[in-house]
Structure formats: structure tokens, C-alpha cells
Amino acid sequence: MLRIGVVSDSHRRFAYVPDMREKCGRLDWLLHAGDHLSDAPRIAADLGVDPSRVRAVAGNCDFPETEPDELLLELEQVRILMVHGHRHGVKSGPQRVLYRAQEAGARVAIFGHSHVSFLEDVGGVLLLNPGSLSLPRRPGDLPSCAVLELAGGEVRARLQFLGEDSI
Template sequence: MGKILIVSDNHGSSEVLFGVKEKETEADLLIHCGDSELTPDDPALKGFAAVKGNCDYFGDFPEELVLDHDGYRILVVHGHHYSVKNDLLKLAYRAEEVGANIVCFGHSHILGVEMIGSTLFINPGSLRLPRGRSEKTYVTLENCKNSVLLHVHDYDRGEMEKLKQKFSFEQ
């Protein structure tokens, strides 16, 4: 079963990206939802499928990625082009257009997970500048055959057990 690591908004800190990769060595897909403020060839981003955030001025990151992984189609965007600080409607339309069942985004620095229809929307929060909470968060997903087990991690203190959730997908 596959494991996905999802991060966002480290805003120039390569140290936290190296740290997360050391903590999550079993992840077979690494996703960065933008605002790394690093160049695409920075060693801290090695192995990450990364998109361009509104603060990514260096290098040529894609605006979005559509990834097929372990039976799921994953849409990755930063979120600033989809008004994610207001609602997820525009992003939900885009997810439907590309046939995504998982959507990963950042921008707001606010941890959030929501199932809308049969699509799972994940904002892993921020590794450096969280809003709405003190924890510097990231997310891992474990594929559990027709469902995923979502784990929220505080970079400094480890997994936040109370936030663990299982999400099932219609087949």
C-alpha cells in the first residue's frame, strides 16, 4: 500500500523539508503545494512533485500537476488562482474537469480536510507560518484499498492522533 507525503508553504526553509523527508522515509510520493520560495533544483525539493505558489519567484514550477498514483488521480495546485481562502467551489470544478479524487492545495496556511462528494480536499497547512493554530503541519495519506487513512503531523511533536481520519471513495 502506498504512502503520500503532502506539504506546503515552507517559505524559504529548506531545513523543514529535509526534516520532513527524514521523518517520512516510507512515503513513495512527495507532494509540495507551493510557496517553497526555493528553486526547482534546490536539494531540499529533490523528490517532490511541486507546483508554483504566489511567492515562488525563482524557477519554473508548473501551475498545477495531475498525478496518477496507486489508483488515485491527484490534482495539485497552490490555490491562489482558485480563491481557496473564500471557498472550494472553483477548485471543485477544476477537480471534476481533470477527474481527480484527491486535491492537494495550500496558500491559506490553514490545515483543512474535507470530502466533497467523492473528492477529498487536503490543505496540509504550513510547515513554517501556520494560521489558525500553532502547530506547523503536514499530512500523510496511506492507501487502504478503496479508502485512505489520513494522518496530520505537527513538525515539532509528531502525529496528531486525534486528527487521524479514514476516507472512503465510491467505486
């Protein structure tokens, strides 16, 4: 089974990475859905993820854009679409990301931008927003990330909330 850590919107803040390491356990890959994607190598190192197994997309706070703003990956026979979401209007809902994933034949669509975690399977597309690793949007929300597990074409995911009050 391949275990993938998914983060977004880290914004150069790393305080919750040790908690992520403790709560998420061993990770084989790290995917960063933008906004300070340059944080990805440091986060991966702290999590023990090999640098060759890190992928990231550019968000609206990534200047200059050094990575693409959309990425299609295939891991364990599962096609994954990654975008930040600012070009897809995700603050109004995930519909445009869903349509893009369907168009690309993706089973999983990872996005960020809203700083609000989201996990739902819609018509065979798993929509996954890990929330923000550092700056949750809504009062009372905790920083968060996600773990995506892939095995033989099967997909499982869970959101992981971070911080002293999380379970």
C-alpha cells in the same frame, strides 16, 4: 501501500522537517503545493525520499515559475490534482478547487496558500491542504504537513501537526 508526504508553504524554513520525518515515518513520495517549491528537493532528501519521486507546483511566491501551477498525477490508480490555490481563491474556501478537481476527474485535490490545514471528503473528492510547514496563519496553530496513503484505488489521509506541543 504508497505513503506520500504532502507539504506546502515551506518558505525556505526547514526547522520542522526532522519532526516531520519522525512523526510521518517512511514516505515513498513528496508532493509540494507551492510557495518555495525549490525547497522540495532538500525536504525530500531529509525525509529519505528518492528525488525522482518529488512533484511540486508553483505558488504565488515562486518566481520565476519553474514548475506548472497545476499538476495531475495518477498514483496507485488514484488521480490527484495539485494546485497552490492562489488562482482558486482558497482563502475564501475550497469550492473552486473542488470544482476543478471534479472537472479533472480527480479523487484527491491538494492545495496550499492559506497556511491553514484542511481535510474533508466532499462528494467523493478528498480536499487536502497540509497547512504550512513553517508559518501557520492562525495564532496557536502549529506547523503542519499531511500523509496520504494510497492502495489499490483506496485513499486515506491524515494531517500531522509538528513541534514540541504536537501529539
